[in-house]
Amino acid sequence: MAPRLRQDLISDPVHAARIARERLQSEGELPSGYLRDEIEASWRRSLEAGLDCSGERSEIIDEVSDLKTFRDQHELLLQVAMPEIEQLTHQFGDRGLIMLANADARILALEGGDAIITPSRQLALRQGVSWSEANRGTNAVGTAIIEHRPVLINEEEHFLDTVSHLSCTSSPLFDADGHLMGVLDLTRVGLNSQPQDTLGVIQLAARSIEGRLFTSQHQNRIVLAFHTRQQYLRSAWQGLVALDEEGRLLAINEQGCQLLGRGRELIVGKTIDELVGESVGVLLTTCLRQRIALVQTRSGELYCELLQFPDRLLPATPVTRVPESPASRGTQTVNPLERFAAGEPRLQRAMRMAARAMGQEIPILLSGETGSGKEVAARALHDAGERRDKPFVAVNCAAIPEGLIESELFGYREGAFTGSRKGGMVGRFQQANGGTLFLDEIGDMPVSLQARLLRVLQERRVAPLGGGEEVALDITLIAATHRNLKQMVAEGRFREDLYYRINGVGVRLQALRDRKDFSGLCQRLLQQLGRPDVFLDPELLLRLADYSWPGNFRQLEMVLKVALAFMEPQESVLTEDHLSDDFLEELEAVPVAGGTLQETQEMMIRTTLDQHDGKVTAAARALGISRATLYRRMKSLGIA
Numbered sequence: 001m002a003p004r005l006r007q008d009l010i011s012d013p014v015h016a017a018r019i020a021r022e023r024l025q026s027e028g029e030l031p032s033g034y035l036r037d038e039i040e041a042s043w044r045r046s047l048e049a050g051l052d053c054s055g056e057r058s059e060i061i062d063e064v065s066d067l068k069t070f071r072d073q074h075e076l077l078l079q080v081a082m083p084e085i086e087q088l089t090h091q092f093g094d095r096g097l098i099m100l101a102n103a104d105a106r107i108l109a110l111e112g113g114d115a116i117i118t119p120s121r122q123l124a125l126r127q128g129v130s131w132s133e134a135n136r137g138t139n140a141v142g143t144a145i146i147e148h149r150p151v152l153i154n155e156e157e158h159f160l161d162t163v164s165h166l167s168c169t170s171s172p173l174f175d176a177d178g179h180l181m182g183v184l185d186l187t188r189v190g191l192n193s194q195p196q197d198t199l200g201v202i203q204l205a206a207r208s209i210e211g212r213l214f215t216s217q218h219q220n221r222i223v224l225a226f227h228t229r230q231q232y233l234r235s236a237w238q239g240l241v242a243l244d245e246e247g248r249l250l251a252i253n254e255q256g257c258q259l260l261g262r263g264r265e266l267i268v269g270k271t272i273d274e275l276v277g278e279s280v281g282v283l284l285t286t287c288l289r290q291r292i293a294l295v296q297t298r299s300g301e302l303y304c305e306l307l308q309f310p311d312r313l314l315p316a317t318p319v320t321r322v323p324e325s326p327a328s329r330g331t332q333t334v335n336p337l338e339r340f341a342a343g344e345p346r347l348q349r350a351m352r353m354a355a356r357a358m359g360q361e362i363p364i365l366l367s368g369e370t371g372s373g374k375e376v377a378a379r380a381l382h383d384a385g386e387r388r389d390k391p392f393v394a395v396n397c398a399a400i401p402e403g404l405i406e407s408e409l410f411g412y413r414e415g416a417f418t419g420s421r422k423g424g425m426v427g428r429f430q431q432a433n434g435g436t437l438f439l440d441e442i443g444d445m446p447v448s449l450q451a452r453l454l455r456v457l458q459e460r461r462v463a464p465l466g467g468g469e470e471v472a473l474d475i476t477l478i479a480a481t482h483r484n485l486k487q488m489v490a491e492g493r494f495r496e497d498l499y500y501r502i503n504g505v506g507v508r509l510q511a512l513r514d515r516k517d518f519s520g521l522c523q524r525l526l527q528q529l530g531r532p533d534v535f536l537d538p539e540l541l542l543r544l545a546d547y548s549w550p551g552n553f554r555q556l557e558m559v560l561k562v563a564l565a566f567m568e569p570q571e572s573v574l575t576e577d578h579l580s581d582d583f584l585e586e587l588e589a590v591p592v593a594g595g596t597l598q599e600t601q602e603m604m605i606r607t608t609l610d611q612h613d614g615k616v617t618a619a620a621r622a623l624g625i626s627r628a629t630l631y632r633r634m635k636s637l638g639i640a
Contacts (some may be wrong), residue, residue: 014191021053038147038432039157042138045146046159047240049134053159059547062130064106070128076110077173077182080212084205085111091201096188097125105132116189116281123163125187136160138476140168141183147173148180150203152195155500167192169199171206176242176251178264209237209256214253218242221250222284223271223308228259230292230303240307245565247272247280276302284309284562285579285594291551309561316629336380340373342524343517343611343622350507351377355384357505358436358476363457366480367501368509371552375440376481377509381478382436390435395428398444409453411464426528429462429473436476442502443483443494450495477502512549512556516611519545519623525560534564537575538623538633542604602637604611605630609639 013036021045030043046053064070071078081100088098089111097112097120107127110117120126126135133142137159144151146247150171156164169192170185184206192198215223222243241249252260252267255538260267260275273279276295278286286293287306295302339354341347354364358381361462366374375394382392395409411427439445445453451639456462457477463470479502488494515521519541526534536544549555563578605623612618620630633639 013157013414014155021156021161024576025054035157038143038151039138039153041459042133042143042146043159045133046137047136048625051159053137054161061124061125062106062132062135064128067128070106071108074102074182076216077102077213078108080216081109081173081182081184081209082185083212084209085109088201088205090190090315092186094254096186099141099183099185099187101145101183101185103145103182104130105135105140105183106130108182110533118492119189126215136163139163140170140187141185144170144172144183144185145180150199150206150221152199154195155190165189165277167195169195169202171199171202173206173209173213175210176217176240176253178254181213185412204236210253211236211238211240214240214242214251218251219308221308222280222306224287224304225307226256226259226281226295226302226304228300231290232301233305238445242313243274243280244273245280247283249275276304281562285559309558320519336383339524340380343520344510344515347507352509355381358385359476360502361476363477363479363502364504365485365506366478366509367485367506368480368482369511369552370482371554372482372509373553374413374482374509374510375438376553378436378438378440378478378480378505379537382438382476385436386431386474387435387476390437391432392438393428393432394438396440398441408450409464410456427462427464429475430471432475433471434474436478439477439479439502441481442479443481443485443488447493447495450498454495454498454501457498512552513547514605517622522556522560525557526564528556529560531564534567534574537573540574540576540579541623545593545604554580604640605633605639607638 016034017039020031023029023034024030029038030047032040033038035043043053049621057188085098085100091113092098094115095116097110097116099107099111100109101107107125107129110120110125112120112129125131129143131135131139133139133146136142138153139158139160140151140153143153150169152169154167158164158166158168166187166189168185168187170183173182173184174181184202186198186202200469222245224241224243225233226241227235227238232238237255238267240251240253241256242251242252248271249268252264254264257264257267267275276283276297278293278295283295284303284306285291287304288580291305293304295304337351338348341351358364364378364381366377368374378394379392382388408434411430456473460473461470462473485494485499485503489496489499512518512521519536522536522544523532523539526532544556544559551558559576559579563574566578567574575603605619608619608622609616612622616630616634617627620627623630
C-alpha cells in the first residue's frame with residue numbers, strides 16, 4: 001500500500017472501512033492494513049464465525065424466551081445502572097439509544113425516543129437479544145466484551161451492512177472483584193463526529209455504575225475511597241477498597257489498582273497498613289475526625305475518605321426489645337421532639353413551635369451546619385404530628401443531577417421526553433401527598449427551578465412534566481440548608497419570594513459543640529446503636545465533651561460505632577483503650593476552658609448541678625456516673 005494512501009486511510013477510518021468492505025466482497029478476502037487494529041481483529045473473528053458482511057446469509061438472532069426471568073437474574077446490575085441510564089437518556093435520548101447488556105452481550109435495558117427505538121427493533125436491537133460478535137459481527141457491545149476495554153465503532157467499521165449506518169460507543173462494566181458484569185453503550189444514527197467526547201461521557205457513566213456496584217457488593221464491609229489528588233474523591237475516578245474489621249483488603253476497584261501501581265492479585269488479602277503504612281484504627285479515626293485523611297505512602301501521598309462503616313461490625317450482644325402495645329403507646333413512648341432536643345431547653349421550645357406550625361400547614365426551615373441532624377429533626381417533627389402515619393419523603397436537592405431534579409420532584413407522564421419510562425413516573429410531591437415533604441439542602445436548588453417550586457407551593461397543585469391533569473397537594477413542607485439563604489438572596493442566588501414562602505418558622509439546630517447535655521446525647525446514641533448496656537468512662541466523657549467535633553453528630557456517631565467495634569464481648573465501659581492513639585493525641589491538643597482538665601471537670605460538674613437544681617442523683621445520671629463517684633469528685637474538687 002502506498003504511504004500516501006495509508007496516511008489517508010488512517011485520517012479517515014470510516015472511508016478505510018468502506019474500501020476494506022468493497023475488497024472483501026469483490027476479492028473474498030479481508031485486506032490487511034485498512035482497518036484500525038482492533039477493528040480488523042474483530043472483522044476476522046466475525047468471518048471465522050461464518051458471518052457474511054453483506055447480510056446475504058442472515059445473522060443469528062439469539063433471543064431469550066422469558067424476558068422477566070432474564071431481567072430478574074440481573075436485578076443488581078439494572079438497579080445500580082439505571083440512574084446513569086436515565087441521565088444519559090435525558091442527554092442523548094432524542095438522538096440515540098442507551099443500552100445496558102450483560103456479560104454475554106445480551107441486552108438488558110434499552111432507552112431512547114420512539115423515533116429511534118421503533119426502527120431499531122427491526123435490527124434486533126431489543127431486550128433479550130444477544131449482540132455478541134459471533135451472532136452480530138463487529139459491534140461496540142460485543143467487541144467491548146472481548147477486548148475488555150472501551151470501544152468506538154463508527155458507521156462502516158461495523159461488520160454487517162445492516163448496521164453500518166450506526167455509530168456506537170461502549171464501555172465494559174466490572175464488579176468489585178474485577179469480573180466483567182456487562183457493557184454500557186450509546187448508539188446513534190450517522191457519523192459520530194466527536195468520538196472521543198462521546199467515549200469520555202460513556203466511560204464516566206460506567207465508572208459511576210461500577211462505584212455503586214462496588215459498595216452494593218460490600219454493603220456489610222468497611223469501604224474507603226482514595227486518590228492521589230483530593231479533588232478526585234467522590235468522583236468516578238477514585239480508588240475503592242473494601243476491608244474487614246481487621247483491616248484486611250477484600251476487594252479493590254481498577255482505579256485503585258492503578259493508583260497503587262499493583263495488580264489486584266498483589267493487593268487483595270493484604271492488610272491496609274502493609275499498603276499505606278497506617279493501621280485500620282488510625283486511618284478510620286483520622287477519617288472520622290477530619291473527613292479526609294492524608295496518608296504518606298512509599299509511592300507518595302494518598303487522600304482517603306471513609307464511605308461506609310456497617311452496623312454488622314458492632315459486637316453481637318442481643319438486646320431484648322419488648323413490643324409496644326397500643327394501650328401503652330401514649331404513656332411509655334418518648335415524644336420524638338423530646339428525644340431529639342433532650343437537655344436543650346431552647347431547642348425544645350423551637351421544636352415545639354415548629355410542631356405547632358406544621359399542624360397549621362406552616363412551612364418549616366431548618367438551618368445548621370452539615371451533620372447537625374437536620375433530617376433527624378425533620379423526621380422527629382413528622383413523627384410527632386398528626387401525619388405520623390402518612391408518608392415522609394426526603395429529597396436531597398444537592399445529590400440529584402440538575403438535569404433530573406425537575407422530573408424527580410414533579411414526575412412526568414409517559415412520553416414526556418425522550419427516554420421517559422413507560423407509564424411515566426410519580427414525582428416526590430405526589431409521593432408525599434397527605435404527609436410530609438422534606439427538601440434537604442434547598443440552598444443548592446438551581447435558580448431555574450426555584451420559580452416552579454414557588455408556584456407549586458403557592459397553588460398547592462402539581463402537574464407532571466409533559467402535561468396531564470394537575471393533582472391537588474396536601475403536604476406539610478420542611479426545608480433545610482447549611483447555607484446562609486439571606487446572603488444568597490442578597491446576592492441573587494436564591495429567590496426572595498421563595499425564601500419567605502419556605503421560612504414560616506425557622507429552627508436553628510445547634511452544632512454538637514454547643515449542646516449542653518453531651519452525656520445524655522452519647523447515651524441516647526449508644527441506645528440507638530443497640531448497646532444501651534454500654535457507658536462512657538467519666539474521664540473519657542469529659543474529654544470528648546471538650547472536643548470541637550467538626551463533623552458534628554455524624555462524627556460522634558461514627559466514633560461511638562468504631563469504639564464499640566473494638567470492645568471485647570465482656571466489656572461494658574468505653575475507655576481511652578477503645579480509641580486510637582491518633583485520636584487521643586487530637587483530644588489532648590484541644591485547649592480546655594480553664595486551662596486544666598481538673599478545672600474543666602469542676603466547671604462541668606457545677607453546670608450539671610445547676611441544671612438539676614443541685615440534685616446530686618439527677619446530676620450523676622446526666623453525667624453518666626454513679627452518685628458515689630460524683631460525691632467523691634465533688635469532695636476532691638471542693639464543691640459543696
